[in-house]
Amino acid sequence: MNGTRRKIPVVPCSGIGKSLGAVAREAAFVLAEDLRPDKTKIVALSLLVLGDEGARREVAGREAVAIDGCKLECAAKGLACSGASNVHKVAVFDVVRRHRGLKPEGVCDLNEDGLRLARATADEAAKIVDNVDAEGGHA
């Protein structure tokens, strides 16, 4: 077993205008801190937008997970522009369709439904992470 394998970069959208952006952000924290802390690492989208060398090194030529709140898919585009070899997309606007009873509200402080949706989104992202990990895509 190789203990030095790099963590899979996870980039959430930084949407500040709508609840689904906040859900994407919270989902990234649930994934990287609670569900798969040994396999994933959050990379700030703002650093990729700026073209920060350190952030680009984290994603260039690697498989990465984008968690986006809306159809503009800023996180996925940011990863693609930064040279990620394969961008696995998790879209909150799709996840919410599979959980129609949830009505997320709030941006800085998500309501209970928002937190549940973030957990559901993180669960879907965790499955992708496990597949990438099994295929050795983050070596």
Next chain:
Amino acid sequence: MPDLPRKKIGLIACSGEELAEGTVTRRAVRKVLETLRPDDTVTLCLPLFLAGGEGERAFARHYPTIAVDGCDKRCAAQATEKYSAKPAASIVVTEIAKESGCGAIGTARRLNENGQRLAETIAEKIVEETDRLLKKKPRDAGRAAGREKR
């Protein structure tokens, strides 16, 4: 008189997900937008500059903006300048945190009480800059701030 568009200030938070200070920028900007200066401000989504948000780029070219950054990398200020125009004002949370000596502020996921207070302080700074850029008189500014109490 023609109906000219009202001058508004664009607020751009870095939202940095790796640092608690990034979360402070989000909370501060939302506070200004929702309660302190709702009629005078809009938020611009930083990643949209890169993702091709022409509306975002155009707004920042023609209207004054305030960049609110978590750290001295100043992603919001620099990206705004790179894709549109130099921000009219720039606020860096780590600098103000250092001046105020606020101590540990929690994590990017959850701010503690210090972090919440720091966000309030940053929100006040944003309001000062907004009023300066709009050349608001103190009386006007006070009236706008008073909305929060109602």
